[in-house]
Amino acid sequence: MAFSTPDAFTTRPTLRGSFGMAASTHWLATATAQSVLERGGNAVDAAVAAGFVLHVVEPHLNGPGGDLTGLFAMAGSGDGASDGAADDAAGGADASAVRVFMGQGPAPRRATIEHYRDVEGLADVPGAGALAAAVPGAVDAWLWLLAEHGTWELSDVLAYAIGYAADGHPVAPAVVTTIERIAPLFRSHWTSSAALWLDAEGNAPRPGQIITNPAYAQVLLRLLAAGPDDGTRVDRIEAARAAWKTGFVAQAMEAFAARPHRHSDGRDHAGVLEAADLADFRPGDEEPVTYSFRGHTIAKTGPWGQGPVLLQTLAILEAYGRLHGLTDEHLDPSTAFGIHVIAEAEKLALADRDAWYGDPAFVDVPLATLLSDSYAEERAALIGETASAELRPGSPDGRTPIDLASLGETGSGKTGLVDDIEVAEEVEDAALEAEPGAGPGVAPGVDGELTTDTSGQTRGDTCHLDVIDAQGNIVTVTPSGGWLQSSPAIPELGFCLGTRLQMSWLDETSPSALQPGARPRTTLSATLVSGPDGAPLFTLGTPGGDQQDQWQLPALLRIIVGGWSGQQAIDAPTFHTTSHLSSFWPRVWEPAGLIVEGRVGASVIAELEARGHRVTVPGDWSLGRLSAVGRDAATGTLWAAANPRGAQGYAAGR
Numbered sequence: 121m122a123f124s125t126p127d128a129f130t131t132r133p134t135l136r137g138s139f140g141m142a143a144s145t146h147w148l149a150t151a152t153a154q155s156v157l158e159r160g161g162n163a164v165d166a167a168v169a170a171g172f173v174l175h176v177v178e179p180h181l182n183g184p185g186g187d188l189t190g191l192f193a194m195a196g197s198g199d200g201a202s203d204g205a206a207d208d209a210a211g212g213a214d215a216s217a218v219r220v221f222m223g224q225g226p227a228p229r230r231a232t233i234e235h236y237r238d239v240e241g242l243a244d245v246p247g248a249g250a251l252a253a254a255v256p257g258a259v260d261a262w263l264w265l266l267a268e269h270g271t272w273e274l275s276d277v278l279a280y281a282i283g284y285a286a287d288g289h290p291v292a293p294a295v296v297t298t299i300e301r302i303a304p305l306f307r308s309h310w311t312s313s314a315a316l317w318l319d320a321e322g323n324a325p326r327p328g329q330i331i332t333n334p335a336y337a338q339v340l341l342r343l344l345a346a347g348p349d350d351g352t353r354v355d356r357i358e359a360a361r362a363a364w365k366t367g368f369v370a371q372a373m374e375a376f377a378a379r380p381h382r383h384s385d386g387r388d389h390a391g392v393l394e395a396a397d398l399a400d401f402r403p404g405d406e407e408p409v410t411y412s413f414r415g416h417t418i419a420k421t422g423p424w425g426q427g428p429v430l431l432q433t434l435a436i437l438e439a440y441g442r443l444h445g446l447t448d449e450h451l452d453p454s455t456a457f458g459i460h461v462i463a464e465a466e467k468l469a470l471a472d473r474d475a476w477y478g479d480p481a482f483v484d485v486p487l488a489t490l491l492s493d494s495y496a497e498e499r500a501a502l503i504g505e506t507a508s509a510e511l512r513p514g515s516p517d518g519r520t521p522i523d524l525a526s527l528g529e530t531g532s533g534k535t536g537l538v539d540d541i542e543v544a545e546e547v548e549d550a551a552l553e554a555e556p557g558a559g560p561g562v563a564p565g566v567d568g569e570l571t572t573d574t575s576g577q578t579r580g581d582t583c584h585l586d587v588i589d590a591q592g593n594i595v596t597v598t599p600s601g602g603w604l605q606s607s608p609a610i611p612e613l614g615f616c617l618g619t620r621l622q623m624s625w626l627d628e629t630s631p632s633a634l635q636p637g638a639r640p641r642t643t644l645s646a647t648l649v650s651g652p653d654g655a656p657l658f659t660l661g662t663p664g665g666d667q668q669d670q671w672q673l674p675a676l677l678r679i680i681v682g683g684w685s686g687q688q689a690i691d692a693p694t695f696h697t698t699s700h701l702s703s704f705w706p707r708v709w710e711p712a713g714l715i716v717e718g719r720v721g722a723s724v725i726a727e728l729e730a731r732g733h734r735v736t737v738p739g740d741w742s743l744g745r746l747s748a749v750g751r752d753a754a755t756g757t758l759w760a761a762a763n764p765r766g767a768q769g770y771a772a773g774r
Contacts, residue, residue: 250391
């Protein structure tokens with residue numbers, strides 16, 4: 121059976137050119153990145169400029185108080201400067217040059233299980249409020265990347281974000297929807313957020329209205345002012361990092377976190393973040409975890425993130441093919457059989473994520489075994505003709521997994537429509553359940569359902585960006601956290617703290633147990649693919665929390681196995697399972713749950729239901745916000761593609 125061919129229809133062309141390409145979840149970030157490339161910056165300069173713009177234009181999806189992870193590969197050496205000469209068709213970097221971009225802050229030094237459980241009286245880390253704040257890593261990480269591999273002055277890179285924050289930009293409908301839904305909390309409890317996001321009458325802005333964030337503009341200007349005029353480019357960046365980590369920003373964060381405020385449990389707590397936590401944080405680069413698939417090398421983060429889930433799923437799928445004498449038919453995400461097998465493989469990999477993943481500096485993660493052929497065959501043998509409704513972690517190296525079923529709650533109708541689900545709702549309260557509709561111009565599952573009440577019970581989302589330049593430099597980053605709905609705004613900074621610690625367990629037996637200095641097991645999970653020649657070929661990423669790797673996988677299969685173009689793969693209908701523990705409070709899961717876009721077809725949906733999947737169809741264009749950039753191995757032509765869902769993501773290039 122041949123792999124499905126793509127439909128002739130796509131929403132837009134896959135962009136192709138030779139100069140440089142960018143794609144992201146917001147058109148202004150994409151335009152910013154392309155502008156930097158046009159003015160002589162490299163892919164890192166462009167990505168950093170776009171990343172700071174995303175803080176301003178998608179504040180409901182990421183913020184300076186949040187975090188990020190990604191991957192990159194540099195064609196040159198030194199600080200990433202290029203002489204402007206394009207390399208040959210093989211590209212300027214090789215697979216050995218691929219690095220993980222690590223901007224995930226750890227738990228603060230006072231974030232202990234004993235404090236949360238015994239002093240604060242919590243059973244779980246809250247989904248909103250400063251107790252959920254990991255050390256903000258995004259800004260320090262962006263500045264590190266610029267110093268190490270960029271070429272531009274910090275003032276030039278930040279000029280775009282400063283302009284949009286100080287002079288304003290037309291607010292996207294999804295931002296307005298988020299503000300409207302959380303406005304009762306702002307008015308009742310988070311008054312500093314009300315002052316930032318609501319007008320004098322307590323109303324949210326209108327879609328398209330010009331909004332500003334002068335406080336954040338001043339933060340960026342003060343970071344620039346910290347640098348010496350007579351120093352080097354790197355000296356000025358390092359001075360800005362110091363002002364962030366040990367100066368006025370860190371001090372403001374500590375002072376504000378210490379003030380009790382409403383959390384998602386309906387009570388007021390003070391946070392535990394201190395300035396010293398920011399000073400201790402070190403962003404940087406790491407070796408990726410990789411898996412060879414059909415002649416390609418897939419690179420992901422380590423098991424402190426969920427990235428290896430995608431690799432393990434691929435290993436299980438390949439093992440399933442060997443066990444059953446199949447070639448490609450079980451990998452086809454356009455058929456009921458392919459969707460069934462892929463979803464069942466994902467359930468097994470996600471169960472292993474929850475049972476075994478954690479920060480390797482604190483726990484022994486049996487990653488080599490989890491990605492081995494022999495273990496993959498053990499797991500693949502569990503895939504039957506019908507959908508599993510169990511959480512089934514394996515026993516790598518004979519280890520006994522923790523009891524996942526005792527850690528989560530089942531919930532019928534859990535749709536997974538929220539990208540990067542910042543869930544802080546009482547499951548039993550039906551009034552707080554997400555409904556299939558979204559705000560004006562917003563597709564469900566795209567910019568996310570956001571529900572709230574005055575206790576601080578919210579849901580949020582994430583961003584993504586990709587850049588490639590003519591010299592072969594390539595960057596893919598998924599920024600998140602620090603949403604405007606995460607915790608009260610810090611007035612003098614113009615942003616709030618993030619909530620990544622909700623991914624940590626208040627259970628000492630979990631590999632993701634809350635520990636000072638340990639990175640919470642983030643869901644942020646970009647992908648970088650190298651070709652058979654060893655050179656980086658393309659990047660891919662999306663918002664989506666637990667769904668990030670699930671939405672990337674069908675696109676990867678369509679590109680690598682099916683030979684589809686980037687835009688064809690992104691446009692195609694997709695799906696994800698909800699039959700796993702949510703990484704987000706309150707840890708709901710839906711046994712045998714499967715979410716599919718209606719465009720997969722009625723006959724496919726009927727067969728999936730006959731196989732025992734509890735299918736939810738939220739809409740025809742409702743899942744994922746993928747974007748990608750790459751290079752054609754044969755011609756050296758650059759390409760880019762972006763998700764049409766939600767009418768917000770765009771690609772650009774020439």
